[in-house]
Amino acid sequence: MAGRQFTRLRAFILSICLFLAGCSATQEDSLQEASTGLFAMETYMELTAYGGSAETALEQSADYITELEAMWSVTDESSEIYRVNHSNGQPVSVSPETEKLLRFSLEIAERTNGALDPTIYPLINAWGFIDQEYRIPADEEIENLLTLTGYEQITLAEGSVTLPQGMQIDLGAVGKGYTGELLADYLKNQGITSALLDIGGNIQLIGGRPDGSSWKLGIQNPFGDGSIGVLEAEDCAVVTSGGYERYFTDDSGNKYCHILDPATGKPADSGLVSVTIIADSGLLCDALSTAIFVMGSEKGIEYWRTYGGFDMLLITSENEIILTEGIAGRFALNNGQSYAVQVLEA
Numbered sequence: 409m410a411g412r413q414f415t416r417l418r419a420f421i422l423s424i425c426l427f428l429a430g431c432s433a434t435q436e437d438s439l440q441e442a443s444t445g446l447f448a449m450e451t452y453m454e455l456t457a458y459g460g461s462a463e464t465a466l467e468q469s470a471d472y473i474t475e476l477e478a479m480w481s482v483t484d485e486s487s488e489i490y491r492v493n494h495s496n497g498q499p500v501s502v503s504p505e506t507e508k509l510l511r512f513s514l515e516i517a518e519r520t521n522g523a524l525d526p527t528i529y530p531l532i533n534a535w536g537f538i539d540q541e542y543r544i545p546a547d548e549e550i551e552n553l554l555t556l557t558g559y560e561q562i563t564l565a566e567g568s569v570t571l572p573q574g575m576q577i578d579l580g581a582v583g584k585g586y587t588g589e590l591l592a593d594y595l596k597n598q599g600i601t602s603a604l605l606d607i608g609g610n611i612q613l614i615g616g617r618p619d620g621s622s623w624k625l626g627i628q629n630p631f632g633d634g635s636i637g638v639l640e641a642e643d644c645a646v647v648t649s650g651g652y653e654r655y656f657t658d659d660s661g662n663k664y665c666h667i668l669d670p671a672t673g674k675p676a677d678s679g680l681v682s683v684t685i686i687a688d689s690g691l692l693c694d695a696l697s698t699a700i701f702v703m704g705s706e707k708g709i710e711y712w713r714t715y716g717g718f719d720m721l722l723i724t725s726e727n728e729i730i731l732t733e734g735i736a737g738r739f740a741l742n743n744g745q746s747y748a749v750q751v752l753e754a
């Protein structure tokens with residue numbers, strides 16, 4: 409009797425030990441961090457993922473980014489976009505990724521009355537934002553180039569794009585957000601449940617941190633160094649467009665930013681200095697962060713009320729923060745930051 413009890417107890421202890429060993433093995437596995445940094449799409453990207461398969465999955469992600477860049481680059485002569493831009497009005501066949509990116513851009517262009525317009529490229533080029541030979545084009549030159557813009561003139565059929573002769577497109581306002589979204593889908597398929605993909609400041613998150621807590625993201629100070637506050641988020645995209653990201657200054661100190669208002673052909677001057685969009689889709693976030701930066705707070709708020717499906721945090725040149733109710737409880741201003749904060753309710 410005593411012997412059998414001892415055996416049972418031993419078996420019980422053994423099974424506890426095995427259970428604990430099992431726990432620590434899976435926990436260790438999920439905490440295993442892999443990260444990779446690379447320069448692509450004219451920006452620095454840093455991908456961090458957790459789990460035993462993370463390292464291999466990130467290596468493949470880097471190849472995937474290279475493939476996407478090869479489709480969308482405006483300067484690489486073999487890219488799909490380069491071919492569209494030099495097609496002399498002939499249809500050009502494109503990949504499903506490019507078709508989706510363009511179709512979505514056109515939908516947002518339509519909804520924002522052209523605040524997002526992929527045909528703005530000739531002006532981006534004229535202002536020197538492609539070759540970094542910055543200049544201020546004369547009004548007449550801007551007027552002339554504006555006649556070569558207008559998203560309505562793009563014809564998108566299944567698998568092909570036709571652009572009138574002389575027009576050119578640029579998917580720079582949406583490509584990085586879509587890249588983050590595609591990478592997250594890929595990594596989730598590889599079994600990754602926790603990752604932070606920083607695509608040049610466009611963040612795409614998979615799950616929460618490996619310990620189960622939320623990711624804590626700094627919101628860049630548009631007026632200086634560091635961050636103004638922290639946003640908690642998980643399993644979504646967080647994308648910021650800001651006038652401080654890329655700009656040049658003239659002799660009098662005036663700043664010219666890389667986001668242009670397609671209505672004027674000049675740098676956007678809507679009173680917003682930073683627009684952060686939070687939603688599941690990185691593509692939606694990237695498209696809207698650029699569009700709302702151009703539209704300004706009033707039209708941006710109207711857009712949010714009409715279409716919804718995302719949260720946003722706007723910073724105005726008057727030191728105001730406007731944020732939607734869905735993230736109000738998840739954003740905390742850093743000590744010492746003085747902003748008037750307004751929460752929007754639907």
Ligand code: ADP
Nearest residue numbers: 523524525526532580581649666667668670698
């Ligand atoms: P970033 O990619 O620098 O984070 P955005 O997503 O706002 O910022 O994209 C800005 C880029 O999009 C510019 O560098 C330019 O190539 C292009 N662009 C600028 N203004 C517009 C616009 N109104 N519509 C579409 N694309 C734009």
Ligand code: MG
Nearest residue numbers: 581694695698
């Ligand atoms: Mg954008």
